[in-house]
Amino acid sequence: MDKVLTPHELSEIITPLLKHYGLKSALLFGSYARGEATPESDIDLIIDGN
Numbered sequence: 001m002d003k004v005l006t007p008h009e010l011s012e013i014i015t016p017l018l019k020h021y022g023l024k025s026a027l028l029f030g031s032y033a034r035g036e037a038t039p040e041s042d043i044d045l046i047i048d049g050n
Contacts, residue, residue: 004037014045024048 005013014026030044031037 003039004041005032005043010043018047022049024050 018026025048027046031041032043
């Protein structure tokens with residue numbers, strides 16, 4: 001990834017996917033959750049499908 005996504009940008013990507021696939025929630029963890037993300041960071045998510 002070439003840039004660090006803002007919390008709003010992450011939400012705009014994740015929320016429609018949760019709705020589309022009927023998933024309950026997503027929990028962000030790691031560097032993005034800590035506010036320490038860099039352009040080289042991955043996005044760590046736990047997805048609850050129940």
